[in-house]
Amino acid sequence: MQHAVNPLAGLAAFSSGVQVDSCPDAVVVKARALLLYGLAVGAASAAAPGLACVMAALRAEYGPEGSATCLIDGSRMGLGGAAFCNAVLCHTRIQDDAHPAGHMGTVILPAALALGETRACSGTELLAALISGYEVSLRIGRDHATDLSVRGFRTTPIYGAFGAAAACARLLRLDAVRTLHALALTTHGAAGLREFADSGTDEYPFQAGVAARNGITSALLAAEGVVGTPTALTGRAGLYRAYGLPDKNYAHRLLAGLGGDFELEKVTYKPYPGGQFHRGVIRGFAALRAHAKGREIESAQVHMHPFEAGYLGLNHKGPFQTYSQAFFSAPFCAALAWLHGTVTFEALHRFDDTAVLSIVEGIAVVSDVSRERYKPFIRVVLKDGVTLEWQDDAGEQGYELTWSAATAMAHALCAEAGVSDAKCTALIDVVAHIETLSTVTPLVSTARAVAAAIAPKNQAV
Template identity: 30%
Template sequence: MTNPLLVLADHAASWRAREMPADVAHHARRVLVDWFAATLPGCSRPPATLIAAALEDETRGGGGAVCYVTGRRVPLRHAALVNGTASHTVEFDDIYRYAVYHPGCPTIAAALAAAQSRGATMEQLLRAIVAGYEVSCRIGVAVQPSHYDFWHTTGTVGTFGAAAAVAVLLDCDAERTAHAIATAATMASGLQQAFRGEGMSKPLHPGHAAEAGALAAMAAARGMTGALDVLHGPAGFAAATSEDTGKWDKALAGIGKPYAVTDMTVKNHGCCGHIFAALDAVRDLQLEHGFKADDVVSVAVGGYKATKDVCDRPDARTEQECRFSTQFTVATMLLHGGVRLAAFAPERLTDPAIRALMGKVTVALDPECAAAFPSKRSAKVEIRLKDGRVLFRHQHTRKGDPDAPLTDQDLSDKFLELTSDMIGPAQAKALLAQLWEGQALPGVVPLVVNQARAAE
């Protein structure tokens, strides 16, 4: 068979100079806007703040990349690690549904750090993003759905997105890009058990992927080689992390048809994406039928395997657990009409009204929803009311998916909602305009919390 790694490396390297269609460039800006929307709220929260503090000694010499957690110029790998971690903390990051994967967190964290360090242009950054998304999303398709039984795709496959994107910015030819991808494979990691329980490891996965991928590309640019059969070989990445040596014909046939960066899901809720279809159904049923949370007797959610395995958490208590709890998020939607940043404030986590509603929500595996995964992220919701009505909706897709996309205005509204408190409304509007239209890279964006500390 054709070596998939060489095909992907050749494609990635072509983005250094190939024509970039206007719609592809626009979608690359969309994912960049969305990355900042997800990242900046995570910059004042653990674990990104803890990692930045733990590695403070490593930044004293400065660097060319921006660490958005501290507002300092730092070395490339440091920025990739810390920013990549921050980007996955509040669960508002993009999704490539066919690979069960959040490509923006690792790919953009590494690409932006490399672009800033190299003094690149916005166009060069956008090219690198497109390449990183395409390479990693195709690898993700090759190993799914079985990869997701045990592995966190954003930590594993994200390493390839970071490596390919940084290789483009380092002007690696196809051969050196291939070695960057090959070396990245042996550092790809991220166990799913990390987010089936409590702990801070999950956001670290894309941070590690961004740093490891950047390292692989930096080493390859200097001549380091990797095993070029590492993706499809009998003891390679696919064999070790999925049910076979990879569905490469399917994955490679999809290159550019359409480009992955143009086929993204933009999150409309601040929690695990496996709950979104159920939340959309609950919201729409409540709007259409006008009932209140107090009117609800029960809510039965039927979903695909990950909805049941990862998000059936009837007694979730912590912020991390509640972001992955169908019970908590459905109760929050019924009571408050949305699941945004405020949903996970301390007072919400212990709200007796939410706790009471959680006990009325059940989750089950639905065979039809399971069969449609991962191409369709669906749910079936049945709500029983005290007046005897039984409401039902089969939600075939999620608001924000490619077939029900957020508009540019929706995305801008999301950005301003999530970032204005973090950097101030004026700075948020200025950064948004730069990301949509600017030709220069974004630089340091001081956090309000850091400015307050400096003034003390």
């Protein structure tokens, strides 16, 4: 009698066997693009408020020395502490890579980079680990994310932890059985709530830090022989059921096309800081602003898919006191786009800007079943009575994270943060030739140089 393959075991077998030279060229290029974009977003956030608190807290936990680099200030810390700090850095501006299952790079990359630096892994090994981590996490989340999110849980730290565990297991060269145990052990710490979006607090980056550390620890435990339950994902009390609905088969596509069809190729980017639902809103208001040619806005309606329109925090119209309240608010982002033609990290901290707030009041988000996800429709009424309309026909495909897009965004992020083109180009070059690196040390030092140029006061003492 044949027994069905345990889906988590099937993912573990794939993950443990990933080799860069066996992956399609398009997947390898995509992995480089994900690496470059993730590092650029993180390094460009080095002046963000609150990072000193993160460093102080983790330094108190891990002590004054360690084996992995904190990109925030260039100091070294214990493996889990450095991964935590770098995950917070990568996630703080909410401009990380995007997929309906969440923002995986902000968890996977810091975990893999910290372990890769500690274990003197090569650039090729790091790239293989990223491919493993993204594919495992995205496949686990792609058919489960909506139900998990509706229940109040957050996709990024939950699925991202699996990606971190898979990536770290790959760097540790664990076989399929021990990789399965690493993934199974991850379920016990895979957590994170969306309540912060409703209350408007800013602890969301710490979720990425906890998830990155969870993935590392789970892989290290598995490497030492610790065993996890193989049905931790799909069992009667497994993660799928605990964080979803009892009668849905979330694993039905988990192994479909595995090794041939790569979910990571669907990962997109964000031209602006904020939620992935907001990309079309910002782009649309910027386009309508250009069309209005200086005429003033009276009111606007933003028609969005019901899941998006009902997302916690998306329709917040004030008061604004925190970054999360601002970036989650579609009206706030729309108002910024109307006034400036874009949205920046700095502008999302202008909570008391009267020009922005006056426009926010007149913007209504409409739940519209006729709209597809990521394809908003916008109607603006000008003060002279003219009505302007715009709709996003491209959706997610308009933000495909190609190597060209990653390099363009690296330049844009560095320019926004005041980093020289030379330092940006150096980061692009080291990622472009990642497979030639015998260790990831040059990659880490180049990324740190970008961060140091942005926040020179964040130096190790």
